[in-house]
Amino acid sequence: MSKTGTIYGVGLGPGDPDLMSVRSHRLITTAKHVAFFRKAGRKGQARAIVDGMLPETAIEFPMEYPVTTEIPLSDPRYNQALSSFYEEVTQHLIELAKCGEDVVVLCEGDPFFYGSFMHIYARVRDVVPTQVVPAITGxxxxxxxxxxxxxxxxxxxxxxxxxxxxxxxxxxxxxxxxxxxxxxxxxxxxxxxxxxxxxxxxxxxxxxxxxxxxxxxxxxxxxxxxxxxxxxxxxxxxxxxxx
Amino acid sequence: MSKTGTIYGVGLGPGDPDLMSVRSHRLITTAKHVAFFRKAGRKGQARAIVDGMLPETAIEFPMEYPVTTEIPLSDPRYNQALSSFYEEVTQHLIELAKCGEDVVVLCEGDPFFYGSFMHIYARVRDVVPTQVVPAITGxxxxxxxxxxxxxxxxxxxxxxxxxxxxxxxxxxxxxxxxxxxxxxxxxxxxxxxxxxxxxxxxxxxxxxxxxxxxxxxxxxxxxxxxxxxxxxxxxxxxxxxxx
Incomplete structure (x- = not known):
């Protein structure tokens, strides 16, 4: 049976690819699986930052927010929609890791500073190996x-x-x-x-x-x-x- | 007459060299002049972080604090001693830049976030070209x-x-x-x-x-x-x- 893969929360920094860390750069340029958040219908800012950096063979997994500003934060439906969304994408990432695949999750800014990755992190950290690469904050x-x-x-x-x-x-x-x-x-x-x-x-x-x-x-x-x-x-x- | 050099405030990040930015890494591994703060008699944490990264030909300029915790912050002599020190090291950096030399100033953490570099920056920014490379904060x-x-x-x-x-x-x-x-x-x-x-x-x-x-x-x-x-x-x- 194959070794369990690792889910990497890879901080991209404020936007200029030259400002990501050496470690983030190495993980991104050698990634086999790359996941990233985006608004439906958009390319996604995180994905745009790594343009030209991914290996040609990289398998991309866009994670499209079901809602951004259409429902107010105070509406319980906002949390419900996001919660289901995070559960769903997390299951996919865990399945990949259980098949022995490492997955790079692209995180704008610093993953643990007001990021979306932490909602995945909280769901995977006790299930499969997880590593977080900090980054320059926005x-x-x-x-x-x-x-x-x-x-x-x-x-x-x-x-x-x-x-x-x-x-x-x-x-x-x-x-x-x-x-x-x-x-x-x-x-x-x-x-x-x-x-x-x-x-x-x-x-x-x-x-x-x-x-x-x-x-x-x-x-x-x-x-x-x-x-x-x-x-x-x-x-x-x-x-x-x-x- | 030679072109004026640039003083780079290069953020090193929290300590692991693998976490410095691609830009900082490039500036450090190609540096001709490298300046860094340290306590007298110590190697200096900033200098230790770049061990093995500097070109063999790099000319090093240690800037040794005249005082750290020996005089309380509230004592006017503390500010006087540091002010003279910053003036003195700044003059050396400006002379190098005026001779056309680029200088990399190593900064622990992020240069603009509670750093020592800002005291140099405030004294050079209107005199010679200056660039700041942000970094992951401590x-x-x-x-x-x-x-x-x-x-x-x-x-x-x-x-x-x-x-x-x-x-x-x-x-x-x-x-x-x-x-x-x-x-x-x-x-x-x-x-x-x-x-x-x-x-x-x-x-x-x-x-x-x-x-x-x-x-x-x-x-x-x-x-x-x-x-x-x-x-x-x-x-x-x-x-x-x-x-």
Missing amino acids: MSGAWTATEAPITWGDDVLTVLMGTLPEETLSDYISRTDALVIMKIGTNFDKVISALKSGGRYEEAWIVQYATMAKQTVTKLSEMTDAVTPYFSIIVVHGQGRRP | MSGAWTATEAPITWGDDVLTVLMGTLPEETLSDYISRTDALVIMKIGTNFDKVISALKSGGRYEEAWIVQYATMAKQTVTKLSEMTDAVTPYFSIIVVHGQGRRP
Whole structure:
């Protein structure tokens, strides 16, 4: 009987393939099975990052979200739909591993930092061998793009999701030194409002498509274009001790 | 006259050389000049990470901190000593660049995230061409080592330095979902006390030497050994939404 394969959660980093780790690069360029999330009908951002890197013989397994923003997060049907979806794709990955096949699951950013992979990970880790390869976070790509350090000395850094209620956002914003806000998209107006009431709007930058060819870096207060829903990160730099 | 060289702030990631980015790897293995911080009399952790990777012809420039923990942070002499030191090493790097030489400055972790490189960066960025290569943060290496995701759904993540006052630490600890504490070392007892009063002590993990050969991952409440001053990171996982 063949040896059980390993499921690798492979972090891709913020988007530029040159910024993935040497280990992720090696796993991807030698992969036999490659799984990745995408929205139905799209190529998928994770898959796009590895364009030209996969072996010709690689067998691809796109995992298409049954729902993204069509059902609100608060609706129980959202969790039900996603839960069934994760169960289903996980079963396929486990079957591959049980047949002795290693599977590379492509993860945008860092797999354990607000990623989708963790929903697979939680379902496979006690069943088949699993390994996670960390990566540069999207937020690190964003603050590097602003050409200024995010934190100095003993600055406090707070990372917030735009999906939180406005008062919650505003409260955290008013108490931190450095700040990152992700999952902005349809929450944009609420986030702006919270940054204003939290007193940090004037210092905020918005980075779109960090480290990618279409990267833009803009003072939030000077932004004129419409925001790109998914690949936008807001950054407020700390002002801590600097000799 | 020769072209001006570039000063590269090259992130090394959490410690395992296999986790540095493809770009950092390329810059390091082709470097002509390599600068790195270290404590006087030590080899230096950044330099140790690239052992065996530098070209034989690389010219090394160790930058030795004039002070680390001998003078308290609050003493004005601490800032004065470090400020003179940064000025001095920066002048050398600028001279090299003005002679047309590229210089790779090795940075543990991610250069713009609580690093020493930013003190050089602030002094060179308007003088000679400068580029920063982001990297996997030490904290990402730490939470990956715990084999559990740090943040789910819309968890709030707070990053704190152990150098902060205990009441400040405790206040932030009590308000966050996920938590990372760095710069623990001599602040260990204070940090433990703040975790207890902030109500998160029982959930906390401590990771020493994340991603390195001597990595240890321990429930903080079950720790018996003495803490390694510098390379320790405390992690408390978020418990957010998970379908």
